Amino acid sequence: MSLGTSARLPRPAHMTRSIPQALAQDLPSFSFEFFPPKDDAAEAHLWEAIRRLEKTRPTFVSVTYGAGGSTRDRSVRVTERIARETTLTPLAHLTCVGHSVSELRSVVGAFSAAGIRNILALRGDPLGGPGQEWVRHREGLDHADELVALVRTLGAFTVGVAAFPDQHPESPSLDADAEVLVRKADAGAEYAITQFFFTKEAYLGLRDRVAARGRDLPIIPGLMPVTNVKQLARMTQLSGQPVPDAVASRLEAVADDPAAVREVGVEITTELAQELLAEGAPGIHFITMNRSPATLRVWDNLGMTAAQ
Template sequence: MSLGLPSRLPASPAIGDLIRRPAPTFSFEFMPPKTREAEQLLWRTIRELEPLRPDFVSITYGAGGTTRDTTVDVTERVATETTLLPMAHLTAVNHSIAELRNVIGRLAGAGIRNVLAVRGDPPGDPTGEWVRHPQGVLYAEDLVRLLREAGDFSVGVAAFPYKHPRSADIESDTRNFISKCRAGADFAITQMFFEADDYLRLRDRVGAAGCDTPIVPGVMPVLRMATIARSAQLSGAPFPPALLARFERIADDEAGVRKLGIELCSEMCRKLLDEGVPGIHFITMNRSPATREVWQQLAGAPAAPAAAA
């Protein structure tokens, strides 16, 4: 099936091609806003980060498809009102194939050719049982195939440095990831992690299994102790004990926690770049200061003062 993509679509760069260039890409992730105040914050953040000229930005999709229309709207607006190259997330939760094709058609109609296909978390409880929509798809690889059948999309998928929480073990998780790649994924972006070796082990085991799909690390600095408390939900694994001990020693010093988080994230990114990663994807939580500080430390530029997250 083809949705008849606009003729201008091929002129939009394919993120899969950008990631395979010799130089690493730098990109940002944003979340669709749920309130008017959140919308204002999002667009202020986008305008503050736009001058850094990232290679692309991604717009996430709410659990259970709760921000489906907002995701498409924000992606369209980024494409038409900024200089940024947007990528829309697309999840399968609570969506029939017909509904998914409708979303894909909207993206195609807006000239969006870059999509990150993820199965998604159940609404309400990300760790709860995943239930397939009666007329939906079961796995992310099915969503990849649906996008491939629909037109000229550059498709990314998620990767998990530890393993997906629902995978039985590392071996089956690796097989599942490679199945997504062979279904037509051009690249992958990881869930956040906090130690470079976690990413490197993922890259090594995928490569050893004969898969050369580029995997971009997704990173986010720890800015407050609450982030550590939520790390299992955010990253799918407990926070590294050695790093936890360092943060716990200064837990009552909010500024110190923030400073240490940015320093550790910057150090990890430098190590990853030295190891030849294809890019760095910054999870911004719709705020710019911390992302700009890490970016500037990597670039060797003096960091601008930033009091907020």
């Protein structure tokens, strides 16, 4: 089905559900994050996970860009397919990386044609991935707050942004991270989703610093159930922060037993999610790594209720 054809079809209610309105409900939200598959076989695996998780009726689901915006086309295509072929509410990721303002407008237009009204506006990792120097596109944008402002001029979109409880790798301080998040809110962001983290204190610190600056911005914790020990090194590289010793030691103690690692990973995520919800977090955003079993175990442990 072409975008032009889909744009003329009636919009199912799930496609235009407002994420900020869902966050304002009494029950906590829960949502899932996927990454774009690299090939057709991986895409088939992804859709198996999506269909399993669809049955839980999450508040929304999102599809990331790859490092440096490398998977933009596949990310856009998968997000549009979720909008057209499932009952799920898609949150479209959009980054500044490697894109001119004209290209960003075009991507937003494609999302709009597919009935997508919720966008997560990100600066994104530098070309080449984390740790490389950030270089803006010569006709593009430099910061996420600029992208938020642009999207808000392009139609009736809700806009979310990223937050960093453990400090952004390029940030001089946790206070600076809070100030950046406030600027995003000032530009029109209505909620934030965090990078993954492992301690309640990291989340509460960020939330309190933002509140101290006069902003009542819903901040959704992003949690990733660890399913193998090799993920730990990758997590450190992606986040720029070490995995806490208390977490690493629990996983390394069972490193030779893959089933036990998965079990401990589910336990760690369940415990942290329970603590965060008890502290008033508006929901939980599960970073699935395109796999459903561990996420479904945590969801079941939390006794979460399907979105209405």
